[in-house]
Amino acid sequence: MINIVTWNINSINARLPALIAYLKQKQPDFLLLQEIKCLNDNFPKQQISEIGYNALFAGQKAYNGVALISKEPLSNPLFELPNAPEPYQARFIQAETKQKLKIISVYVPNGNPPLKDPENIEKLKYKLSWQKALNDYIHKLINQNESLILGGDFNVIINDNDVYNPEVYKNNALMLPEVRQNMQKLHDLGMINTFKHLHPEGGNYSFWDYTMGAWQKNMGMLIDDILISPNLLQNLKESFIDKQMRGIDKPSDHAPLWTVLN
DNA sequence: ATGGTCGACTCTCGA
Numbered sequence A: 001m002i003n004i005v006t007w008n009i010n011s012i013n014a015r016l017p018a019l020i021a022y023l024k025q026k027q028p029d030f031l032l033l034q035e036i037k038c039l040n041d042n043f044p045k046q047q048i049s050e051i052g053y054n055a056l057f058a059g060q061k062a063y064n065g066v067a068l069i070s071k072e073p074l075s076n077p078l079f080e081l082p083n084a085p086e087p088y089q090a091r092f093i094q095a096e097t098k099q100k101l102k103i104i105s106v107y108v109p110n111g112n113p114p115l116k117d118p119e120n121i122e123k124l125k126y127k128l129s130w131q132k133a134l135n136d137y138i139h140k141l142i143n144q145n146e147s148l149i150l151g152g153d154f155n156v157i158i159n160d161n162d163v164y165n166p167e168v169y170k171n172n173a174l175m176l177p178e179v180r181q182n183m184q185k186l187h188d189l190g191m192i193n194t195f196k197h198l199h200p201e202g203g204n205y206s207f208w209d210y211t212m213g214a215w216q217k218n219m220g221m222l223i224d225d226i227l228i229s230p231n232l233l234q235n236l237k238e239s240f241i242d243k244q245m246r247g248i249d250k251p252s253d254h255a256p257l258w259t260v261l262n
Numbered sequence B: 001a002t003g004g005t006c007g008a009c010t011c012t013c014g015a
Helices: A016-026 A045-050 A118-143 A177-188 A194-198 A230-235
Strands: A002-008 A030-034 A054-058 A066-070 A075-078 A092-096 A101-107 A147-153 A224-228 A236-241 A257-261
Touching: A002 A101, A002 A147, A002 A224, A016 A045, A030 A147, A045 A054, A054 A092, A066 A092, A066 A101, A118 A147, A118 A177, A147 A230, A147 A257, A194 A224, A194 A236, A194 A257, A224 A230, A224 A257, A230 A236
Parallel strands: A002 A030, A030 A101, A101 A147
Antiparallel strands: A002 A257, A030 A066, A054 A066, A075 A092, A092 A101, A147 A224, A236 A257
């Protein structure tokens, strides 16, 4: 059994006690983090290694940042998405397990605010370019018959039933048709969205905004996903969202999403 | 109950 977890932690240093307690208690094999929001020099590698975990990370100042936390040491790290748009942002990290699984943590650009003012269209364009670069890269790996675990915050509400009120978000960069089409491309390449494959009914969320009492009112959305390559589908056991982590003191606005393979 | 999101950073931006 292999447990893979993705969690947008919204600052690894603000969340460090919760992270350490979570690793100690739940013992995932692989934890994919997003929005660590620190420079590499400020990554808490000592505290993580003290509890028996390895860490690879791609950080930057103040924003973004991704990491791979693992029980086994990982090899062949890649810290940049090939052909990603300029300027560089820390949104991609990949490494390999002993069994030659490629594990990838991504923080896809948010892209808001959409349209309206011309200056801000740049964020949406950056998102679309980044998604295309990811799709091209995954396409290449699938053609090479690699075994892939691709997890992270994709910043896409895939279906209308993945958000409490789709009307509110219909012009939002998380739901725009071209953004959804780029996400659909991963599916068309054969990648399987583990949670949605096992729970197609909708109404399950991984993110609740800090504002509006969104958590208390269950005004959430599903934007965190773990995708696996088609050659791993036979091993897919279960997937679930660990909602209780959104209810802790000083929570991230995202809950961890788990996938179990055998 | 006189509030109302959070985190990083220099005070405003990004989510």
